[in-house]
Amino acid sequence: MSDERENAIDVREAVKRYGDFTALKTISLTIKDNEFFTLLGPSGCGKTTLLRMIAGFENVTEGEILLYGQEIENLPPYKRPVNTVFQNYALFPHMTILDNVAFGLEMRGNSKADARKRAGEVLELVQLSQFAARKPSQLSGGQQQRVALARALAPQPKVLLLDEPLSALDLKLRKAMQIELKHLQRETGITFIFVTHDQEEALTMSDRIAVMSAGELQQLGEARDIYERPRNMFVADFIGETNLLEVSVDAVEGGRAKCHLGGGHELTCNAVDEIGAGSTVHMSVRPERLFMSDAPTESESLKGTVKENIYIGTDLSTIIALADGPDFIVRTSNSDRGIKRIFEPGSDIYVNMEQGAARLLID
């Protein structure tokens, strides 16, 4: 990724307070031009608040927000080259689909004919041309969603804000729209800021993800970074499935930490600067990074007993209890069945992990 690109949005130590409730606690982040950027976090963490501050519907209590280098705090929403796809779409119910899409262009000063022509083109882009003359209430949820997208894209904003635009769609349509959105972003070259509380959606679509919780930025990075190298407990737990276990750190050396689990099982984790020997912290290891065997292997091996096998479609999830220790979850892809054995409940086995699969986490 080249860092030559201009910054689309610069949030500098922005704070948002509602009375004495602090919704955002000193957030700083930059969003690059032409990037698919996702704000990810659980309900109530302040994603919408940050989006509304960028759109201009909420003022910034402290700090500042720059749009392509320009301070925007004093610009009303209608002077910001930023468009929003609202969570509930907010299509104008008394206007036809075409007029909805043409609205932004008209308000920007394009002639009615020109605005409609452009709107027609954008409707084509989202494959809704045949519905141009209908009212929003005559469309399905998925179609309305695409109209909202077309309406926000038509005036060619510099930045497009999307507030959980897919949350009302069923799973199948949702997956299709995820891909469609990603393509649209590539084709138009517009910077997308996408809000979701669905970690899978975020991982699928984003160039970079900002994980938020309780008004604070927890981690910012590319999807792979966030998934494979979660910085703290919250991120490891929130993104994907993981084995989150308490460990005592015995020694730290060369980026590796010798630790032991409850029951005395020893293992080596990736160390982090903040954690030294003698502390009791958590570590995370993804279930798909673990595998089972009858005998110890060259990798890290922990002895345990199979408790239960759970079939989950693509994968088989196996719960293993370490002797006097915690439980591990191991995921085996069902396509690997030929290669990897199924261990029946009650079998004594070893849980193995490659070097670097387990990571220590700060709290």
Added chain:
Amino acid sequence: MSKGKYDIKSFPGFRAITLLCLFILYAPLLVVTVYSFNDSQSLTVWEGLSWRWYADVFTGPESGKFKEAARNSFVIAIVAATTATIIATLAATAMVRGGKFKLRSISFGLISLPLMVPEIVTAVAVLIFFNSIGFERGLMTILISHIAFCIPFAYLPISARMQGIEDTYEQAAMDLYATKRQAFTKILLPLMMPGIISGFLLAFIVSLDDFIITNFVKGAGVETLPTAIFGSVKQGLKPNIMAISTMLLSVSVVMVTISYFVSKSDNTK
């Protein structure tokens, strides 16, 4: 719940009481309407169908007075309802979109209180008010007082409609480069239109039918339809009064019906 032994229809006497209520409410109107077509000088003796008394209203000895009064009534009703509707629309916008301001519930009380004040009290108060500021009584005083008491009638359907309109529509408009004013005229106003029309029609009817306040503030020689009818009745009941009442009734029924359907209608489908 609506079926079975708690069904209100199975309560003893339900049907009888319902019929009695309907009878008391509508029998007099029915009698007036039917007898307005009576071909007789008498109010009570039926002598066959005729348009005679309708013709009398338009061409009879009192026709000049009635025509003048009808013109006054309609002019006042149109102007008063229009003005009241504009004021009520602005009031509703401020009340529903103004956020939480301190005097909000008091403001709402002030707007709707006139609905609960006995009309005679309002009438006396308005009369004293006009007298004390030395306003000469006439069409203008009627008009001003009608505007005043029409506002709450226009306000209620408008604000009810507006409460159902989420403010994300205006936000979406402003997000799409519409100024506040454009968001109001292009988005909010059209969405409010059914409420506004319904409010206008209600205000119109209330103004057209008003008697008590009008009777107090009208100048000598200035009549509206209700006061003219009353004046005529004082000189003796004639069947032409039934004809004119029936016409007034039908105007009201038509307006209320339109108002009902407009408020139910939806310009979003």
